[in-house]
Amino acid sequence: MIRSLKFFTIIGLGLVTPTTWANGLLLNDENLRNDLNWLNHQGVIQISTSTWPLSEEAVIKAIQDANINNKTQQKVIESVLAHVKSQNESFRVNLFAETDPQYLPQKFGDNIKSQYQVGVQLKSSGENWAGQLKINTENDLIIDHDQKVNVEGSYLAGKLWNQWIVAGQIPTYWGPGHDGSLIRGDASRPVYGVTLQRADQAAFETKWLSWIGPWQYQVFAGQLDDYQAVPNTKLIGMRLTAQPFSYLELGLSRVIQWGGKGRSNSLSSLWDAIGGSKDNIDDPNMVATDPSNQLAGVDGRLNLNQWTSIPISFYGQAIGEDEAGGLPSRKLYLAGIDYSSQIKKMPYQLYAEWSDTRTNGEVKNYTYTHHIYKDGYYQHGFPLGHPLGGDGEMYSLGGDIRFDAMNRLNGRLMYAKVNQSALEINQAFLLRDRFKTLDLTWTHYLRSDVPLKISGWITDSESLGNDSGVSIGIEIPLDASLFN
Template sequence: MYLKKSLVSALFMLSASSGFAQGIVVNNEDLRSDLNWLNQQGVIQISTSTWPMSGDEIQRALSQARVSQPAQQKVLDSVLASLKADNHMAKVSLYAATDAKQFPQAFAESNKAQYVGALELNAGGANWDAKLRINAEKDPLIDSGHDVNVEGSYLAGKLWNQWLIAGQMPTYWGPGHDGSLIRGDASRPVYGLTMQRADQSAFETKWLSWIGPWQYQAFAGQLDDYDAIPDAKLIGLRLTAQPLPYLELGASRMIQIGGEGQPDSLKAYWNAFIGKDNECNESGCIGEGNASNQLAGFDARLNLNQWLNTPLSLYGQYIGEDEAGGLPSKKMYLAGVDYSSNFKNMPFQLYTEWADTRTNGDVKGITYNHHQYTDGYYQHGFPLGHAMGGDGEMYSVGGNIRFDRMNRVSGRVLFAKVNQSNLDINQAFPEKDEVKALDLTWSHYIRPDIPLKFNGWVSDSDVHGDDAGLSVAVDLPLDPKAWGY
């Protein structure tokens, strides 16, 4: 009980000391890992499969935390430190790498150039949130044609428990550690509007309360530098629900539609919405009856602690290109298992994951490709879905351990077969290749809310040979209160 009271007090002090309430929480690997750890330990119940997340929902979950071990309190403290780090009113971010990685990137690797310097300003209140992030880049890994951008910036307002967000934020849909088949963050963020619930509490009426805590995220934006069809639009919807404390279910759908030379009528959008977009006639597969490229599918996470008294979870995702019989067809798959425990009061998490972006297990050049949107399901040539792109297979084993308040180590080993259809629309991996890699990160906390991250990797590619590299990243608060002045 005393731990719960101290946590509620810490949440209040965090919000009050920052000068504004944190509304939107962007992709953050350490935070996601800590929240998943607490989920599997039975300390909290929260969905971590839809990013960006709502700060209201995180604080709601933490306020109901049931702590019984020192290791659990250590992870709760880590979550609070992550929220505080994202809540500084002003900070400078610096990143430098010796080289570009030759293997699929991990969740929340937000730096898209070899050298990045950023100034970030945050402001907000109970019903609004704003972030201005100005990035200066050198030697881009994903070339957008600009040395300076505002990726990661947004303006958000809350009304009737709904957040409306305008900006350019990374998005991630699904339970996977290393990738999402339908909406990942390997490409640069897409400009657009996002709507989602703030507090994800269950319906109060008995007719709908069985759904449990639920969330939706709706997105509409425009792709940048999409040469095949300039001004192509990207529209998406994700729904999640937790009908049982140990089970989360999700459904996702993405649509590429509109743009130069494409049908832009209300009928075209309605046909896409109801799934009537496979019409072909003597003129070909074009027009209002075939106006879009669509992906859709389902995912689930099951916590086995309920039966095995072991913090172990199973998760999976399947996504289909096109539609048949009202359901996604031409399917790709992802599955994994993760485990969260502690060793001598040091919290750790382990996982293993498999992903397959081929078409029903076969290389056909269909995944993330389309006969009209011929640049595929990519932006700047980098996948909007899984980081390896279409027609790939990937196996990974990874995890992290928090040694003490000031040091965390995370890493993964992976083997990937990428671009087996050898399509040049995948600029992340423009050739058929097999890649093996070891990726390690040491986070040393200058202060609990100021991580200094050192990342190192070695890889072997059939096409590019052996490779190794290092990177360093740090966020430094600028507001005097952050340093105790």
């Protein structure tokens, strides 16, 4: 009965095969990630959600192979399919307004960088290509880049032999953390560049490599915008994930700031940066021999559902600044636990997470800084890694519950210590501070493809006192079906 329900749901949503519908990318979205993680924890699907953006094809294939055992699981499947379908509508308008800028670390998938925003999104795709043009008009900028109009979220992509080649300005996120990634997050504005990644995460067919399990890679090369310390600085990133067992995912990540005005931009210099042997020069007078600023590390997630029948998982991330003895040194840490279940047929997820962007647990004014790239691992003053920026620590409790097909609530409670080294390049948190925050978002779907989001937050800061605010945002499709 359940499998029959699944079949008719997919047909009703207009999906027959991945090639007839699943084209392009799914950009960072908190509700979608929560739904996919919930299904992973329940053992319904197997898909990596630690490397964003996701390929639509990978999501649809995971849904087609789903092992559905009850109506609650089916409800979450339908939520994922509705989201994917909505992202393929050709013409959408996004409206957003908030009373005050939020004084809290930005959450995953938050693409709003101003108090007021109007966006127009056009999307089209074919069997082996996809393109999206998003034009955003902003007012009262939170991340100031001297532009009231931008095309953040726009891309053009082609698929060749299961590889997406993507050019544009889209957000990236690497890691299992709910509230941040130590190495590549989406708290800053997206970086212009080119991305390569697999369309389908399937395992190798050959027996010599099939043990690796489903795997994904992402390679990125782009240029930082308005990076004043070294104009035209390049950002290069490489990530590889694998699931050798259905309950275990492992990831390796590395990023390099390299080149720029006044620096060597030669291939030999790039090769030195990739090799890493000339990084981590302590003498600032030897800058000519230090080709780059680098971070690298590992992350993983272990799902215990297979052994305990309890949908709980543990995850973690360790990232090192620079190199010592051939390995990353001066480490940052993130660890968490999450649980996915249901109550009265309402799916929910809970998590607890700890993040530490100090250097080996100490405030040393080292994390996300560099003696050449003096604007640090930031763009427009906002971190390219964890939204805390350097020398911070955060404890968070959060969750998500879907009451019915039209209403869901997510939120988090945080205690954070930010910018403990009082670093001026951290524009996200200019002051050394400690604060407590409650952040809630209610999403009401006026229609399955028309989400209305109302958020509210309360912050108690040692430096700035108490603060609170609300925001409202809505996405409206303007295709012909809206008027039918």
